[in-house]
Amino acid sequence: MSDKNKPQKNKSQKTSKIPPRPTAPTQDAAGGADQASNSQNKQIGVTPQELQKKSAVATPIVRAPEGENVDRRTFIKWAALGWTAFAAVIGGYGTLLLRYLFPNVLFEPKQSFRAGYPDDYTVGEVNENFKETQAVWIVRDAEKIYALSTVCTHLGCTPNWLESEGKYKCPCHGSGFYKNGINFEGPAPRPLERFKITQAPDGEIIVDKTKKFQQEKGEWTDPESFILV
Ligand code: FES
Structure with missing residues (x-):
């Protein structure tokens, strides 16, 4: 059989396999759907406002995404740290206040x-x-x-009595005092x-x-x- 005798497929037949694109409903079509829905609601005795309330009540609980849980944990951790620091500061001031109210008493x-x-x-x-x-x-x-x-009349140290030398000798800076307390050596400016x-x-x-x-x-x-x- 020659090519001429083979059945020829025309171009229109090739393109006919591509499914047609869905087209957006036209305003008229949407309006028609709304009208159909309204008419259906009217048939079952529910007004559009009541239907809106019902759909709001029936809204499912939406769980927080994982990221939000992490943020909440971070917030709780920082809040705990903040409260701990606040309690430490208050405790410190409380201690100071107690020390002020009840000072040490020295019994001399x-x-x-x-x-x-x-x-x-x-x-x-x-x-x-x-x-x-x-x-x-x-x-x-x-x-x-x-x-x-x-x-000692220099800076307040306690001299030692040296019996053999007959004098008081200060160990801090070397001041010396006679037995009667008169200073005679070192930086002490005056007698005991x-x-x-x-x-x-x-x-x-x-x-x-x-x-x-x-x-x-x-x-x-x-x-x-x-x-x-
Ligand atoms: S305190 Fe005694 S010599 Fe300085």
Whole structure:
């Protein structure tokens, strides 16, 4: 059979296999659908407003996407951290307030103390019985007894009594004081101080540290700065 005798397919037959494109409903068609729906609703006795309410009630619960859950966890974590920091600050201020309302009370040793009787002291002795507890040396010479402060007049260190050298020597900067308290070496600018010393009616020695006597002011001649023996 020759090609001429074969049945010829024309172009229109080839394109007829492509499915036709859906076309958007025209306004008239949409209007027709609405009208049909309205008429259907009218047939079942439901107004469009009621139908809208029903569809709103029946809206399914939409779960938050995973990203939103993560954001919520991050927010809770930061909120907890913020509250912790806030509580720490409030606690600190509370502690300060309590410290202000209830301050520490220092119980210092009494400023006045009994130091025994004159016969308890040997002539020429520097007695150190009250050095640790009262910061006082009791000194007795041939005529009198006096109470000498153990506080260095340079910067407040405590000198040591060196019996063999007959002097008080400060370990901090090397100041030296004679037995009577007069300074003679080192940076100490003035003699040691003396305290008020008296005798109770029974003859016991009473040292009162609330009253001091300074040699450079001529106060060592004050009758309260020594007791005669
Ligand atoms: S404190 Fe005593 S010499 Fe400085």
